[in-house]
Amino acid sequence: MSKSHSLVMLRRNAKHIARNPTSVFNAVLMPIVLMLMFVYMFGDAFDVGVRYIDYATPGLMLMAVCYGLGSVATTVNSDMTKGIINRFKVMDVSRGAVLTGHVVASVLTNLVAIAALVGVAFLLGFDPKASFTDWLGIVGVIVLLAIAAGWFTIALGLSAKSPETAGLATVPLVMLPFFSSAIVPAEKMGPGLREFAQYQPFTSIIETLRGLINGAPATGDLVLALAWCVAIALVGYLWARSTFTKRA
Template sequence: MNAITASLTDSATMFQRNFRHTVRNPMTLFSAILFPIIMMFLFVYVFGGAFSVGVNYVDYATPGLIMMTIGYGVGPTAVSVHADMATGIINRLRIMDVSRTAVLGAHVIASMLRSLAAIVFIIAFALVMGFRPAASFPEWLGVIGIIVLTLLAIGWLTVALGLAAKTPETANFGIIPLVLLPFLSSAFVPADKMGAGVRQFAEYQPFTPIIETLRGLLAGTPSAGPAIAAIAWCVGLMLIGYLWARRKFTKRG
C-alpha cells in the first residue's frame, strides 16, 4: 500500500468515526439549521422592510444567510477537535501511525457535510419565503464551487482554532468572529449604506466578496471582481488554517 492509498484509507476511517458522532448527536445539525432559519425570519419579516436594497429582500439576504450558516455550523467542529486532543485520542492515533492529514481532514469533511445539509435547508426555506434565484445551471455550479471552497477554508481555520484552544469553552468562543463577521459585511445591508469606518471594514473583510459573489451568481449577474477576491480570500484562509493546524497538531500531539 503506497502513501496516497494509505492516506485515503485513513481519511475514510476517520470520516466514518466523525460521521457516527454526528449521527449520535443530531442536535448539532438541528441547531445549525434552526439558528439561520430564525435569523432569516427576523431579517425578512421583521427588519427587511426597513432596508432599501433595490430588490426583493429575501433575494438579497439569502447569500448572507448561507454565509451565516457556514459560520454558525463550525462550532461543534472546534469543540470536537479540542476534545480529541484533550482526551488523548490524537496521541493514540499517532501511535497507530495514522496520517495526520487524515485525522484533521476528516473533521473538515464532516464539518463540510453538516454545513452543506444545513445550507440545503436554508435555501429550501428561503424558496418558501419567496426567494427566486435567476441562476443558470453553470451559475449554480459556480455557487456550489464557492460554497465548497468557503467551507474548506473555514473548516481548516476552525480545526486550527480547536487545536489551539486550551479548554472546550475557548474552542467554542474562538469561532464567534466567524458568526459575527456576516453582520459586519454586505450580508443584510449594502456596505455603502453603513457609517464611516464600518463601511470600510465591511468592504475589505473576507466575507463580503464571498457574499457578493454568491449574490451575483444567484441573481444571474456574476461579476469577476468579487469572484477573484472571494477565491483569493478562501485560498489564503485555507492555507493559513491548514499550516496552523499542522503545526499545532505536531506540537500538541
C-alpha cells in the same frame, strides 16, 4: 492507506454530529431561524432595492457555513486534550486523516445546512436568476469557503487550551458576517463600519454569491472571493498541521 483512514475518521465525525443535537441545531436549524427572523421581522425595514428574501439569501448561505464552526473547534480540541489522538497514534492512524476527517465532515454538514436554507428560501418566495452554470459556480464557491473555514477553525481548536475556549474562539467568525453586506448593503452603514464591511473577506464572497444568484457575477468580486478563500485555507491548513505536530 491514508484515504481509508480519512474515510474512517469521516464516519466517526458524522456519527458524533448526528448524536449531538446542539451541533445539528447550530449548523442546520439556526440559519433557517435567522432567515425567518430577518425576512419576517425586519425585512420590510431594509431598503435594499430588491425583494429582501432575494438580497438576504446569499448572506445567510455564508452564515450557514459559520454557524456550525463552534462544534468543529470543540470536537477537535476535545480529541487533542482528552487523549483520543494518542490512541489513534497507537493504532497507527494517519495524522493527516484525523484533521482531514474533521474538514470533510464540516463541509458536508455545511452543504446540508445550505440546501435546507435554500429550500426554505424558495418557500418564502426566493426567485434566483442563476443558470445551471451559475449554480455550479455557487456550489464551487461554497465548497471552497467551507474548506477554508474548516481548516481555519481546526487551527483555532487545536490552539485553544480547552474545549470551552475552543468554542469561544470561533465567535468572531460567527459574528463577522453581521459586519458585512450580508444583512444590508455596506454603503448604508456609518463611517468606519462602512469601510470595514467593504474590505473584509466575507463581503466579497457574499457579493460573488449574490452576483451568481442574479446571473450576473462581477469578475472583480469573484477573483477577490477566490483569493480570500485560498488564502484563509492555506493559513488554516499550515497553522493546523504545525499545531497538530507540536501537540500530538
